[in-house]
Amino acid sequence: MTVQPVRLFGDPVLRTRAAEVTDFDRELRNLVKDLWDTMEDQGGAGLAAPQLGVSLRVFTYHCDGFAGHLVNPTFDVVGDEYQDGPEGCLSIPGMSWDCRRHLNVVAKGWNMHGEPVEVEGSHLLARCIQHETDHLDGVLFVDRLDAQTRKAAMKAIREAEWFDGAMPTIKQDPHPLFGGAH
Numbered sequence: 001m002t003v004q005p006v007r008l009f010g011d012p013v014l015r016t017r018a019a020e021v022t023d024f025d026r027e028l029r030n031l032v033k034d035l036w037d038t039m040e041d042q043g044g045a046g047l048a049a050p051q052l053g054v055s056l057r058v059f060t061y062h063c064d065g066f067a068g069h070l071v072n073p074t075f076d077v078v079g080d081e082y083q084d085g086p087e088g089c090l091s092i093p094g095m096s097w098d099c100r101r102h103l104n105v106v107a108k109g110w111n112m113h114g115e116p117v118e119v120e121g122s123h124l125l126a127r128c129i130q131h132e133t134d135h136l137d138g139v140l141f142v143d144r145l146d147a148q149t150r151k152a153a154m155k156a157i158r159e160a161e162w163f164d165g166a167m168p169t170i171k172q173d174p175h176p177l178f179g180g181a182h
Contacts, residue, residue, distance in 0.1 A: 002034045003041045004052045006090045009140065009157055010164075011053075014091055018048075018055045018136045021071045024114035028058070032069050032112045035060040044090045046128040048135035051091050059132035064125045070117060073109035073136070075129055077102045078120075087127060087141050093162060097153050099141050101127045 007013055021028060031054060039047035045063035049056045060069040081103035088096035105126045107119045121129050131141055142153045157163055 002030075003038045004034050006038065006042060006047075006051050006093075007053050008162060009092045009142075011091075013050050013053050013055055014135070014140060015138045016050065016055055017138045018050050018057045021056050021058060021110075024071070024110070024112060028056075028071070029112045031056065031058060032060065032071075035069065036062075039090075042090050045124065046132040047090060048132045050135055050138075057136045059136065061125070061128050061132065063128050064121075064123065066119070066121070066125050068117070068119065069112065070107060070109035070119065070129075070132075071112060071114075073107050073129070073133055075105045075107040075133055078104040078106055083123065083127065085127070087131065089131070089141055091140070092142065092157060093160075095153070095156055095160070097142070097145055097149050099127075099144050100146075101130050101144075105129050107133070 031049060034052060035047050035049060035058065038052065039060050039062060046059055046061040048059040057072045058069065059073065061067065082100055083103045084098050084100050086096045087099035103126060104122045107121065107129045109117055111117050119129065134141065134144070142150055145153055
């Protein structure tokens with residue numbers, strides 16, 4: 001297993017738009033494996049590369065009976081229905097708040113071999129696709145909360161045992177793709 005440490009709220013890599021993947025090589029396949037192993041180990045529904053300190057547009061997902069990964073994903077909203085429900089994040093451990101998301105989406109991207117992939121998602125899978133794509137744009141789900149909930153969330157984060165209040169410095173990560181394009 002290649003479980004990696006998950007970057008926590010406050011780490012600047014989580015607020016940086018990730019770079020497009022241009023090389024579909026062994027390093028990318030290793031990154032997808034690291035994402036998968038870490039996501040499964042932590043019990044997450046999804047995990048984006050920036051959460052491992054790698055600023056590339058890649059995420060894995062495993063929810064609602066669907067599992068896989070997307071490289072350079074985009075998504076389109078299907079219909080005008082929304083869902084409100086609890087959402088959490090491995091980078092904000094042990095916390096969740098109700099977040100409004102689109103009910104149905106269709107994501108497009110590539111797999112680790114450069115082959116096109118399309119994923120239709122509703123409910124939890126749609127929420128996961130939107131959440132992980134946000135990570136690739138430097139957006140965290142707390143940014144999507146209504147003002148009152150966001151204020152309560154930020155207070156809870158500041159008081160969390162894992163949050164030290166300082167912006168951590170990015171240390172050299174043993175992953176070969178770390179420090180790619182930021």
